[in-house]
Amino acid sequence: xxxxxxxxxxxxxxxxxxxxxxxxxVVEGFISGLHRSPHKGLxxxxxxxxxxxxxxxxxxxxxxxxxxxxxxxVREYEEETNLRCTLLxxxxxSMAYGGEKAVAKHQxxxxxxxxxxxxLLIKQRDSVGLVTFDTAIRRYIPxxxxxxxxxxxxxxxxxxxxxxxxxxxxxxxxxVPRLHRRGLIVLLSDCLGDVKALTSALxxxxxxxxxxxxxxxxxxxxxxxxxxxxxxxxxxEQADAFRMIDPAQFxxxxxxxxxxxxxxxxxxxxxxxxDLVPMLTDQPYAEALAHYLTRRLSRRK
Numbered sequence: 001x002x003x004x005x006x007x008x009x010x011x012x013x014x015x016x017x018x019x020x021x022x023x024x025x026v027v028e029g030f031i032s033g034l035h036r037s038p039h040k041g042l043x044x045x046x047x048x049x050x051x052x053x054x055x056x057x058x059x060x061x062x063x064x065x066x067x068x069x070x071x072x073x074v075r076e077y078e079e080e081t082n083l084r085c086t087l088l089x090x091x092x093x094s095m096a097y098g099g100e101k102a103v104a105k106h107q108x109x110x111x112x113x114x115x116x117x118x119x120l121l122i123k124q125r126d127s128v129g130l131v132t133f134d135t136a137i138r139r140y141i142p143x144x145x146x147x148x149x150x151x152x153x154x155x156x157x158x159x160x161x162x163x164x165x166x167x168x169x170x171x172x173x174x175x176v177p178r179l180h181r182r183g184l185i186v187l188l189s190d191c192l193g194d195v196k197a198l199t200s201a202l203x204x205x206x207x208x209x210x211x212x213x214x215x216x217x218x219x220x221x222x223x224x225x226x227x228x229x230x231x232x233x234x235x236x237e238q239a240d241a242f243r244m245i246d247p248a249q250f251x252x253x254x255x256x257x258x259x260x261x262x263x264x265x266x267x268x269x270x271x272x273x274x275d276l277v278p279m280l281t282d283q284p285y286a287e288a289l290a291h292y293l294t295r296r297l298s299r300r301k
Contacts, residue, residue, distance in 0.1 A: 049073040083126040084143045084183030087113050088175070089157075092134045092166030094192050099221040102281035106162040108217055109188040111285050113157055116186060121150045127183075130156055133171045134164040140178065169197025173204055182209040191216050191265060199268030212274040216265070220282045225254050 049062060052072035060074040089109060098104030103111075113130070120126040129143035130153050141156060168189065179185070185205050191198060191214065205212050221227075227247035269276040277292050279285070 049075060083120070083124070084129070084181055085116070085120050085126060086129040086131060086143060086179060086183065086185055087116060088172070088185065088187045088189070089113055089130065089132045089160060090134075090166065090168070090187070090189035091132050091138065091160055091162045091164075092192075093163050094166075094190055095217075096162040097219055097222070098281065099219050102219060104162075105190055105217045105219060105281055106160070108279070108281045108285055109215070110157050110160060112188055112215055112217075112279075112289060114154060115286065115289055117150055117153045121145065121153075122147060128153065131175060132156070132160055133175075134162070134166045135171070137171060137175065143183070166193065167197075168193045169201045172198070172201035176201075176204050176208055179205075179208070179210065183211070185210045185212045187212070187214045188217060189214070190218055190222075195261060195264040195268060199265070199272060199274075202269065202274050203272040206272050206274065212272075214269060214274060214276050216276060216278045218278070218280055220280055223258070223280065225251050225258075227251075 049065060050073065052061060052074050057074075062073050062075050065071075065073045091106060095106035095109065096104055098107070102108075117128050117130075120128045125145055127143035127145040128149070130139070130141045132138040139156060141152060144152075168191065172187075187202075202212050202214070225247065230244060230246055232244050266276060268274075275296075279288050
């Protein structure tokens with residue numbers, strides 16, 4: 001059984017515990033705290049039964065339970081918050097890469113997902129869902145706001161292993177119709193692939209009135225290309241595919257392609273008003289997340 005401590009050390013938890021994730025778009029549901037909603041009225045989700053005490057509203061009595069137990073119980077409900085967040089976790093093979101000085105990208109993404117789930121569910125009582133995918137959607141857990149939902153998310157994260165190829169653009173396009181209510185979409189990925197297809201899919205989410213946030217996770221090796229001697233490069237998405245190369249001959253071209261890729265990604269996200277947050281796995285994720293959320297809050301103010 002997965003535990004929050006499997007992902008968040010006490011000092012890391014402290015760094016993020018007082019931060020708030022603020023939605024910058026109008027989302028559906030009940031007006032609660034700092035978020036805005038286009039609707040009025042109360043939306044609730046059943047939480048539990050408790051024994052009737054004098055003063056409770058009669059209309060909240062559960063007569064079916066009374067018929068079975070001959071005791072009076074009332075139904076308690078949990079307010080559905082206005083913010084519905086869906087975490088999209090990339091589990092393609094490339095996310096398995098990890099240099100000598102950092103955790104693998106997918107482990108970094110898992111910890112970010114756990115931290116965000118804690119912030120939203122426990123600290124803000126918002127709804128959180130999870131989608132894991134590679135070439136297709138592996139698992140879709142719809143957003144829920146109950147505290148026990150955190151255990152479900154953590155168990156799913158603990159079982160998540162990267163592998164296989166991916167087509168980010170197609171998978172995300174296919175996902176849009178399944179998310180019926182507007183909310184916050186958080187993509188955790190290295191975004192490696194066709195940038196135009198990816199930004200087109202992100203634009204699809206935006207056209208459906210979702211707010212979109214992308215945590216772009218890379219290893220320091222992928223950014224600096226520090227290799228100097230002949231090196232065996234193995235594909236993490238295609239079995240038995242590898243190439244021996246002299247890094248000196250490829251470094252300049254690789255860095256030029258990386259720069260072009262990053263510029264296209266930044267331009268595409270800016271065009272479609274998508275928050276793009278570059279993250280390197282040798283940077284403590286709690287510090288990186290705290291820095292981003294603090295900056296996000298200051299922009300809000």
